Amino acid sequence: MSFSQLGLSAKVLAAIEAAGYKQPTPIQEQAIPHVLARRDVLGIAQTGTGKTAAFVLPMLTQLEQGRARARMPRTLILEPTRELAAQVAENFEKYGKNSKLNVALIIGGVSFDDQDAKLLRGVDVLIATPGRLLDHFERGRLLLSACELLIIDEADRMLDMGFIPDIERIGKLVPFTRQTLFFTATMPPEIQRIADTFLHNPVRVEVSRPATAAATITQLLCHTGRDPHEKRETLRRLIRGAENFKNAIIFCNRKREVALLHKSLVRHKFNAVALHGDLDQSARTAALDAFRKGEAKLLIASDVAARGLDIPDVSHVFNFDVPHHADDYVHRIGRTGRAGKLGTAITIVAPADSKSVAAIEKLTNMTIPWMEKSATVATEGDAPVEARPPREERSRGEHRRDRTPQPRRQHPDPARAPRSRPQRDHDEPDMSHLPAFLLRPVSIKA
């Protein structure tokens, strides 16, 4: 099957070829003809399946005819996060360079007036997060009565984030006669109910999880203590020892922890940027840009970056914290091993996390190996000596007395290891339980 058989316009086919794509993915192959036939589509697909192009490409073909009127967008795409919205906008740039379409990105955290000016000029494609869209609507800067196509992307995530009331409200502002595309990764009952209210006689298109996800990602667990300093030390050791390292996303459960860890890594001369929802939008965009361009090797992030972000070449994902929700784990590690590339996902597990790990193993239906289990026992002399942290860090509540390094024996099952650790009589972590490949130092550009 080739793109030329799907009914796309010549301009769009030329753009696809220029982008270097040869073959449609299963979701594109199944959805594009229905979208072009103006059917409603219920798409069940994860990110990484080519879902975005499955609606961008036929939209470009459809929109070649007709023209937008001031303040009346012709199509509307709703996304749960600002970064995802921006990413969809980039797709229109990429495939739409032969078309003269007006694309507007309507998200929070950036100038309202610039967006307003764009709306006034008339937009063919409006890509929005719900809050800012409703803001424009309430101020009377936007009418949805000429909108022919509504796309709800990442519906299950919108549900998680409590956006469904906003989405339902927006749905009522768009004419009943519109075409609707509804994408979700999972189909819990609540999402099914919402899909039923939004869609009329939809075609159901379902693709399995990208086979790439499980197969190309090496997953590992690494045991650590509960002390934050020790966790950070474990992380630094994992990064320095990572095999085939190119870059990494490091996930934390809390925004505060993202900021803290980012500071600490920068102090340790790592080339790191941070991304979470409390940063202003320019900082968020700058961080993501730097990471995408390879200027920053480490991206420390909250779950704002867990789903959908498409960075084709991430070699490692580290979970600094075990996610509380097992499906977040799946989304986080899916940031690596993309587009057929190999990836490694290492989760740092403190004693209190065993329940969360069990839930993840249940969901993924696999036992994730502990790094210790495949250990090649290294002698003390083999372990690289880690640079002593700079003074500032030691003075920030992380004082520890200098002690002679002592090898620590690993409990056979770290999840059941006694909670009270006998004594902390080493300044450097014990590396004797690590496989040899993790002990090889890797230099990271500062």
Next chain:
DNA sequence: AAAAAAC
């Protein structure tokens, strides 16, 4: 338990 999203 937390993240995300509007001024």
